[in-house]
Amino acid sequence: MSEARQYHHGDLHAAILERATRVIEQEGIEALSLRGIARDLGVSHAAPNRHFRTKADLLSTLARVGWEQITEATLRAAEEVLPNDAHHRLNAMGQGFLKWALKNRSMFAAVTHPDVERHADAELRQAIDEFQQSVRDAVVACQQAGRLSNLDPAIATLYTNSVPFGLAMSLKNPLFGTDLSDRDIDELVADLIELVVPTAEPDS
Amino acid sequence: MSEARQYHHGDLHAAILERATRVIEQEGIEALSLRGIARDLGVSHAAPNRHFRTKADLLSTLARVGWEQITEATLRAAEEVLPNDAHHRLNAMGQGFLKWALKNRSMFAAVTHPDVERHADAELRQAIDEFQQSVRDAVVACQQAGRLSNLDPAIATLYTNSVPFGLAMSLKNPLFGTDLSDRDIDELVADLIELVVPTAEPDS
DNA sequence: AGAGTTTTGTTGACACCGTCTACATTGGCA
DNA sequence: TGCCAATGTAGACGGTGTCAACAAAACTCT
Numbered sequence: 001m002s003e004a005r006q007y008h009h010g011d012l013h014a015a016i017l018e019r020a021t022r023v024i025e026q027e028g029i030e031a032l033s034l035r036g037i038a039r040d041l042g043v044s045h046a047a048p049n050r051h052f053r054t055k056a057d058l059l060s061t062l063a064r065v066g067w068e069q070i071t072e073a074t075l076r077a078a079e080e081v082l083p084n085d086a087h088h089r090l091n092a093m094g095q096g097f098l099k100w101a102l103k104n105r106s107m108f109a110a111v112t113h114p115d116v117e118r119h120a121d122a123e124l125r126q127a128i129d130e131f132q133q134s135v136r137d138a139v140v141a142c143q144q145a146g147r148l149s150n151l152d153p154a155i156a157t158l159y160t161n162s163v164p165f166g167l168a169m170s171l172k173n174p175l176f177g178t179d180l181s182d183r184d185i186d187e188l189v190a191d192l193i194e195l196v197v198p199t200a201e202p203d204s
Numbered sequence: 205m206s207e208a209r210q211y212h213h214g215d216l217h218a219a220i221l222e223r224a225t226r227v228i229e230q231e232g233i234e235a236l237s238l239r240g241i242a243r244d245l246g247v248s249h250a251a252p253n254r255h256f257r258t259k260a261d262l263l264s265t266l267a268r269v270g271w272e273q274i275t276e277a278t279l280r281a282a283e284e285v286l287p288n289d290a291h292h293r294l295n296a297m298g299q300g301f302l303k304w305a306l307k308n309r310s311m312f313a314a315v316t317h318p319d320v321e322r323h324a325d326a327e328l329r330q331a332i333d334e335f336q337q338s339v340r341d342a343v344v345a346c347q348q349a350g351r352l353s354n355l356d357p358a359i360a361t362l363y364t365n366s367v368p369f370g371l372a373m374s375l376k377n378p379l380f381g382t383d384l385s386d387r388d389i390d391e392l393v394a395d396l397i398e399l400v401v402p403t404a405e406p407d408s
Numbered sequence: 409a410g411a412g413t414t415t416t417g418t419t420g421a422c423a424c425c426g427t428c429t430a431c432a433t434t435g436g437c438a
Numbered sequence: 439t440g441c442c443a444a445t446g447t448a449g450a451c452g453g454t455g456t457c458a459a460c461a462a463a464a465c466t467c468t
Binding site for chain 2: 028029109113117124132152154155157158159161163164165166170174178180188191192
Binding site for chain 2: 424425426427428433434435
């Protein structure tokens with residue numbers, strides 16, 4: 001009952017997603033193809049169609065999973081930080097995001113893939129909104145605690161949201177040959193996010 | 205001698221680039237195809253091959269042009285700003301970048317396209333390096349003028365470089381439904397970049 | 409338990425794409 | 439003027455996404 005090929009795969013849906021992330025990791029997101037995945041999984045070329053009607057659908061699902069992981073990773077980072085005041089929490093969220101992006105390159109690639117924004121379905125939108133909302137909450141808490149309080153929350157959120165995003169894109173792009181390879185990742189991340197959300201008391 | 209189809213197009217190379225940016229603008233970068241462009245230009249399907257051996261080659265060229273435009277736009281912004289001290293220059297560069305990205309969406313899409321980083325040729329790398337260097341120069345000048353002077357220049361450059369990048373990605377992505385549509389673009393850009401490179405004197 | 413229905417996978421087809429090769433036309437240069 | 443390199447064409451190949459028709463298994467209901 002083990003290696004005999006069965007007509008029904010068992011859980012092809014999950015297998016496709018898993019294989020897709022592997023392919024992206026190893027060969028880049030441009031090499032992703034439904035037929036290729038089907039081949040790798042030993043299943044007919046049209047089988048994935050039952051689970052993802054279009055390729056954009058697969059990308060979209062990957063992106064949704066990615067955003068859910070982002071939300072989870074940032075919120076967990078926020079809870080674990082000490083001291084657990086508003087500024088340290090927001091700072092930790094930034095660090096959590098950046099570390100996640102550097103560790104999960106294939107998912108981050110899916111999240112930022114240009115094809116995704118066209119065919120985004122409701123679930124993906126909701127996953128994004130959820131994350132945005134959590135950032136917004138943290139920003140507002142930060143403002144109430146005194147820092148950045150003169151800013152429009154929408155702008156502060158956009159800023160806080162975008163900066164780790166841009167940092168992740170730059171760090172992962174080999175063309176931006178910023179030579180920081182000798183640095184400790186955690187320290188680098190901490191230094192960078194400190195520029196965005198300072199935890200140190202401002203000089204007086 | 206005007207509308208009669210000639211065997212030789214005249215300047216197919218430039219025509220392809222121009223048509224490509226139009227397609228990206230109107231149908232998205234995922235809809236870009238060499239055959240489609242050839243069709244639009246009334247030329248045989250393999251004609252573009254003479255000018256761009258592969259599709260990645262076309263993307264790469266678009267990206268290079270994009271980076272050249274970025275360098276030009278940021279440096280011009282830096283020269284035009286008043287007062288023309290180091291901080292205002294760096295701030296103006298950030299604003300210049302962001303405005304360029306919002307105005308030239310198709311080029312920005314090419315610059316950030318995932319396929320580009322794989323098959324980047326020497327020219328593209330040089331164009332990127334040139335921009336990075338100009339940012340680095342501006343950052344160092346800024347540090348010498350007193351602000352941010354305790355930072356590793358590599359980190360400061362990475363930060364200054366990445367932030368407008370992330371902001372541009374967020375602002376252009378319709379999924380990040382940051383509702384800022386009622387705002388004046390110039391004012392929004394100014395407010396955002398002020399968070400990155402403050403021109404106002406720090407509170408004392 | 410067994411029949412009917414829904415889900416899942418297969419096969420084959422279609423149109424499109426990128427890219428290669430062989431050939432045709434042209435423009436420029438010796 | 440005649441040759442050659444540059445440019446465009448025609449055709450082919452393998453690859454891809456996606457659809458429709460069919461087959462097998464799983465599920466459901468009595």
